[in-house]
Amino acid sequence: MTKKNIAIYPGTFDPVTNGHLDIIERASVLFDVVIVGVAFNINKSPLFTKEERRDLIKKVTKKYKNVRVEMFNGLLVDFAKKQKANVIIRGLRAISDFEYEFQMSLTNRKLAPGITTMFLMPNEKYTYLNSSLVRELSKLKGDISSFVPPVVEKTIKLKLNQKL
Numbered sequence: 001m002t003k004k005n006i007a008i009y010p011g012t013f014d015p016v017t018n019g020h021l022d023i024i025e026r027a028s029v030l031f032d033v034v035i036v037g038v039a040f041n042i043n044k045s046p047l048f049t050k051e052e053r054r055d056l057i058k059k060v061t062k063k064y065k066n067v068r069v070e071m072f073n074g075l076l077v078d079f080a081k082k083q084k085a086n087v088i089i090r091g092l093r094a095i096s097d098f099e100y101e102f103q104m105s106l107t108n109r110k111l112a113p114g115i116t117t118m119f120l121m122p123n124e125k126y127t128y129l130n131s132s133l134v135r136e137l138s139k140l141k142g143d144i145s146s147f148v149p150p151v152v153e154k155t156i157k158l159k160l161n162q163k164l
């Protein structure tokens, strides 16, 4: 039996954006299984609970049959080992991402030499996009329809008690 290539795509996803989806779609073509790992990030206080973030990603990735969504606490490499993953996927949007990603990837390699980090580039139209921008725009009632799928836009509006 040939070994399956299982990739973890980790992040806080507060909320998932079209830029994340672009990476998930690319990864789903390359790997046998893609597990989106919704993290508890000690440096962030998210707008959405971990369960809400997981459920939103499940909804917007339904059409990819080899994509699963899981939540995790603790170290990414421990989660990856538990899932029997051999790859960690990270998106590289701009040069400014590089230093942080380089540090994280080398640290993860030191902790788990059998797991390789691979970088995918999203479509250039998402290079400036991040979840904070989406949250800030929403709070100020800006139009986020080109940054997130419709179900995410609706869920943010409900969360912020705004008119649909």
Ligand code: COA
Pocket: 010, 011, 012, 013, 014, 017, 018, 019, 020, 023, 039, 041, 044, 074, 075, 076, 077, 091, 093, 103, 104, 105, 107, 108, 122, 126, 129, 130, 131, 132, 133
């Ligand atoms: N499109 C749009 N936005 C994107 C994107 C893409 N393709 N890729 C990243 N972003 C955004 C994210 O939404 C996030 O936005 P925000 O900071 O405004 O909320 C921002 O860019 C940074 O993303 P990322 O670097 O993926 O941070 P994260 O918080 O989403 O994920 C973890 C970081 C969870 C992967 C990392 O902290 C981790 O591994 N934690 C587990 C603990 C651990 O193992 N620590 C040791 C690591 S060496």
